Amino acid sequence: MTAENYITRDKTKSVSVGNSKIGGGAKVSIQSMTNTRTSDVFATVEQILQLESFGCDIIRVAVPDVESAKALADIKQKIHIPLVADIHFDYKLALEAIHNGADKIRINPGNITNIKEVAACANAFKVPIRVGVNSGSVPNDIKASLGVTPHALVMSAKRYIKMLNDNDFDNIVVSLKSSNVIDTIASYRLISQNIDYPLHLGVTEAGTTLSGSIKSAVGIGSLLADGIGDTFRVTLTADPVEEVKIAKEILAACGLRDNYVEVIACPTCARTSIDVIEIANRISELTKDIHFPLTVAIMGCAVNGPGEASHADIGVSGAGDVGDSNGFDGNGVLFKKGKVIKTIPQDQIISVLMEEINDIVNAG
Numbered sequence: 166m167t168a169e170n171y172i173t174r175d176k177t178k179s180v181s182v183g184n185s186k187i188g189g190g191a192k193v194s195i196q197s198m199t200n201t202r203t204s205d206v207f208a209t210v211e212q213i214l215q216l217e218s219f220g221c222d223i224i225r226v227a228v229p230d231v232e233s234a235k236a237l238a239d240i241k242q243k244i245h246i247p248l249v250a251d252i253h254f255d256y257k258l259a260l261e262a263i264h265n266g267a268d269k270i271r272i273n274p275g276n277i278t279n280i281k282e283v284a285a286c287a288n289a290f291k292v293p294i295r296v297g298v299n300s301g302s303v304p305n306d307i308k309a310s311l312g313v314t315p316h317a318l319v320m321s322a323k324r325y326i327k328m329l330n331d332n333d334f335d336n337i338v339v340s341l342k343s344s345n346v347i348d349t350i351a352s353y354r355l356i357s358q359n360i361d362y363p364l365h366l367g368v369t370e371a372g373t374t375l376s377g378s379i380k381s382a383v384g385i386g387s388l389l390a391d392g393i394g395d396t397f398r399v400t401l402t403a404d405p406v407e408e409v410k411i412a413k414e415i416l417a418a419c420g421l422r423d424n425y426v427e428v429i430a431c432p433t434c435a436r437t438s439i440d441v442i443e444i445a446n447r448i449s450e451l452t453k454d455i456h457f458p459l460t461v462a463i464m465g466c467a468v469n470g471p472g473e474a475s476h477a478d479i480g481v482s483g484a485g486d487v488g489d490s491n492g493f494d495g496n497g498v499l500f501k502k503g504k505v506i507k508t509i510p511q512d513q514i515i516s517v518l519m520e521e522i523n524d525i526v527n528a529g
């Protein structure tokens with residue numbers, strides 16, 4: 166299968182979710198999900214505002230009861246990104262969530278009765294529905310013939326899409342998540358040859374921060390690199406802020422993130438004469454909120470540093486004068502586009518580099 170066979174994200178339908186678009190070539194949006202009680206408006210809003218500040222584009226909340234559905238109206242007034250209600254089993258919660266301002270609802274049509282009424286209500290309020298299929302929710306008849314395979318996930322999704330289409334509903338986003346990364350990739354590749362609804366990517370139950378991030382980077386990253394996927398959530402058993410941070414790194418690695426400071430750094434070796442690890446971490450932290458396209462390099466030595474990082478807009482490297490026994494107290498040199506500008510005393514490397522970065526950003 167080649168990429169030309171996929172209905173890539175520039176060709177998917179465009180779906181409006183509050184003030185955002187998913188699909189049709191829109192920017193790939195980052196989603197996350199709160200883990201507060203949705204009925205606790207204060208805690209939920211606080212978490213959403215924090216996630217917004219880290220770069221979350223769309224937020225989903227679980228709606229397990231009427232109290233949570235009614236809380237959506239209050240929550241929505243206090244946040245700035247689209248609000249998605251996650252509903253299972255009870256169609257009345259879907260109706261209540263829509264009436265209380267949900268910008269999108271996520272359901273598994275297989276476990277909700279009265280899909281007709283949900284579709285009619287969502288149509289009336291112009292609220293899209295995400296058909297969320299995962300490996301734990303494949304209908305029994307499909308499971309009996311196909312097992313829990315990519316074909317089974319795709320067949321389940323197509324069945325649910327038809328249920329909505331049969332109720333005159335077409336404002337759809339689709340997800341097909343498996344906890345198996347390879348199956349997730351295969352499922353999305355398969356469905357993207359069949360439908361042009363926008364796709365929400367994710368690896369379900371990915372796990373704790375390290376393993377979950379790697380599974381998501383491999384699964385979501387492979388698909389994004391294929392041109393598949395319009396929005397995604399990195400699911401982690403961790404603070405949701407971590408999900409957003411990892412999501413931004415995945416987008417950056419796939420060349421889909423702009424207006425940010427990319428910090429590149431060498432892996433260090435015996436030639437390293439400045440504390441590359443400390444400097445790279447500090448510069449990453451200090452530049453994380455700067456919305457400006459800039460590449461900053463932190464390199465350990467003058468032998469390879471400026472030359473290897475000559476594509477960087479600005480950077481520092483060790484000057485080659487390895488200091489005392491720890492090896493990390495040599496001077497640094499500042500370079501721009503590979504050209505050495507000046508020497509910096511080692512204790513001023515971070516402050517001088519930040520001054521230079523701010524000058525570039527302020528000059529626009």
Ligand code: SF4
Pocket residue numbers: 431432433434435436437438464465466467468469470473
């Ligand atoms: S840039 Fe210099 S210090 Fe860094 S890994 Fe390469 S040779 Fe080693």
